Amino acid sequence: xxxxxxxxxxxxxxxxxxxxxxxxxxxxxxxxxxxxxxxxxxxxxxxxxxxxxxxxxxxxxxxxxxxxxxxxxxxxxxxxxxxxxxxxxxxxxxxxxxxxxxxxxxxxxxxxxxxxxxxxxxxxxxxxxxxxxxxxxxxxxxxxxxxxxxxxxxxxxxxxxxxxxxxxxxxxxxxxxxxxxxxxxxxxxxxxxxxxxxxxxxxxxxxxxxxxxxxxxxxxxxx
Numbered sequence: 001x002x003x004x005x006x007x008x009x010x011x012x013x014x015x016x017x018x019x020x021x022x023x024x025x026x027x028x029x030x031x032x033x034x035x036x037x038x039x040x041x042x043x044x045x046x047x048x049x050x051x052x053x054x055x056x057x058x059x060x061x062x063x064x065x066x067x068x069x070x071x072x073x074x075x076x077x078x079x080x081x082x083x084x085x086x087x088x089x090x091x092x093x094x095x096x097x098x099x100x101x102x103x104x105x106x107x108x109x110x111x112x113x114x115x116x117x118x119x120x121x122x123x124x125x126x127x128x129x130x131x132x133x134x135x136x137x138x139x140x141x142x143x144x145x146x147x148x149x150x151x152x153x154x155x156x157x158x159x160x161x162x163x164x165x166x167x168x169x170x171x172x173x174x175x176x177x178x179x180x181x182x183x184x185x186x187x188x189x190x191x192x193x194x195x196x197x198x199x200x201x202x203x204x205x206x207x208x209x210x211x212x213x214x215x216x217x218x219x220x221x222x223x
Contacts, residue, residue: 002180005044007037012056034062038069049180050077054084055169063087071096077179081172085110093133099184101172103140119143123152136184138175138192140168146189153189157196159203166212171195174219198222 006016006025013027026044028037045051051074053067064087071078071092080088081101090110093100100110108114111129115122122145126137131149139145144155171191178187198218202210 002177003047005048007033007041007044008056009033032060032062033057033066034060035065035069038066038073041066041070042074045074045076048076050079050176052079052081052172052176054080054082054087055172057083057087059083059086068092071098077176077184079172079176079179081168090133093135097184098133099136099138099175099179099188101138101140101168101175103168107137107139119145119154123147127152136188138171138188140171140192144192144196146185146192148185151185153185155189155192155196157193158199159196159208161203161208161210162196162199162215164210164212167195167199167215170212170215170219194219194223 004023006013006023007028008016008025009031010027011031013025016023017025026040030036051070053070057063063083067084067087068089071088072095074096077097077099079099079101085100085102085106086109088110102110104115113125115125122139126139126145126147127149129135130137130147134149137145137147144158146153146155174195175187175191178191182190195215198215201222202214202218206214
């Protein structure tokens with residue numbers, strides 16, 4: 001049976017519980033995610049196959065310490081998205097089995113590098129970084145680029161409507177779900193294709209006037 005555990009501060013946890021009663025939501029005693037909850041995270045990690053960090057977490061320094069400790073001390077698939085991309089020390093990526101999911105600006109900030117305009121040069125840089133840090137990268141953009149150290153995929157599904165808030169969180173969640181059953185690279189490129197396909201179906205139905213909730217509902221139809 002597939003179970004989803006969520007750890008969040010109480011103010012957020014109560015909202016999450018109302019959103020989906022199937023989630024197993026754990027409230028923290030603190031107002032932010034910090035190292036005081038590491039033991040609880042570690043205990044829950046023993047029950048799961050993959051962990052997602054970042055969406056809605058905030059960018060407090062205490063949260064950065066927690067996320068970096070998770071990377072170094074927990075041996076699970078870890079998907080890194082949103083705020084976590086601003087908080088992790090990239091050297092700690094070498095300690096874990098990771099997928100990172102940046103858009104262009106987040107990528108350049110994380111790796112302290114400027115991306116060239118030509119796609120073949122982007123791929124070359126990304127594969128070198130995938131090799132150096134032994135990670136899978138999803139670079140979100142008009143054409144998604146997904147790399148490992150020895151392979152890459154390009155995804156052209158999707159459209160401008162997918163810039164709506166929440167789409168990246170859905171991609172991170174689906175990638176995490178698929179990573180519990182598939183190799184990380186497979187989970188990464190399959191999830192980008194599925195999300196983009198959902199967006200394309202919505203475009204044909206509604207034009208660009210759709211929301212992240214519409215994407216979720218469309219996913220329920222096509223998965």
